[in-house]
């Protein structure tokens with residue numbers, strides 16, 4: 001009987017050496033320690049032994065079972081640790097390996113154009129300002145000389161924040177998606193010392209019918225200069241310099257009289273169309289970017305209305321200023337020769353990857 005137990009132990013140790021998966025280990029456990037296992041089978045023979053022998057073999061069998069159990073547990077821990085070591089080796093990150101430079105992506109044409117404009121204006125001494133896209137009525141309209149119920153409000157087709165939020169607010173406090181970057185002019189004039197010389201690039205929203213030149217959200221760049229002795233001549237020189245710098249020396253800039261509530265006098269600023277070189281025709285067809293006129297309206301501008309200065313606590317008899325706002329989308333379309341600025345929002349990689 002003792003010989004059988006010794007043989008069993010030798011067989012078990014030999015079998016254990018060749019095992020390297022949890023499944024095989026479980027099988028070995030069943031084979032030796034299970035209900036119908038080899039150890040049990042030997043113990044069935046115990047009943048024919050003397051009481052003295054039964055005791056000795058019983059103790060030896062228990063010891064053997066304990067030694068099998070602990071050997072199995074040790075092997076299980078080894079297999080698990082080998083398994084994780086393998087994963088570690090396979091998935092380790094080597095930070096010294098160079099990342100493939102292919103397909104790294106690049107800036108969107110609108111970001112690219114915004115940065116170009118910022119660089120040009122910064123070189124002329126402007127500071128870049130930012131403001132909230134959810135704006136209140138007072139900053140978006142009232143303080144810009146567009147009071148409640150003024151017909152001029154119809155020009156800015158507005159996305160109002162839902163009635164649930166606005167219903168308890170009084171006129172002036174009601175929230176909307178800013179229709180232009182101009183509220184940042186107000187915020188700056190009310191909080192900063194004079195002189196002011198800022199630009200405000202940012203996203204704006206209009207409830208508009210979409211076509212080649214209109215989208216319901218677009219990027220605008222606003223400019224404001226306020227100080228002593230600021231004139232319309234300064235405005236003309238600034239915009240002419242910026243447009244030539246941005247679109248090329250041959251770019252022509254024209255000012256047309258216009259009306260805006262927040263500037264007086266006011267002017268629309270057109271540049272010669274870059275798509276058709278100002279001819280109005282592209283491939284013998286009417287140019288869709290300029291509707292065949294050869295000019296593209298890029299900016300609204302003018303001298304800051306004295307009322308707007310006064311609303312912001314600035315003495316309009318002592319200080320003057322000019323302001324302008326341009327559509328970054330249209331400028332990007334002109335600069336990159338894209339016939340519809342709406343295409344910038346269509347996530348077409350084939351378009352974006354060209355720039």
Ligand SMILES: [Zn+2]
Nearest residue numbers: 273276287290
């Ligand atoms: Zn054109």
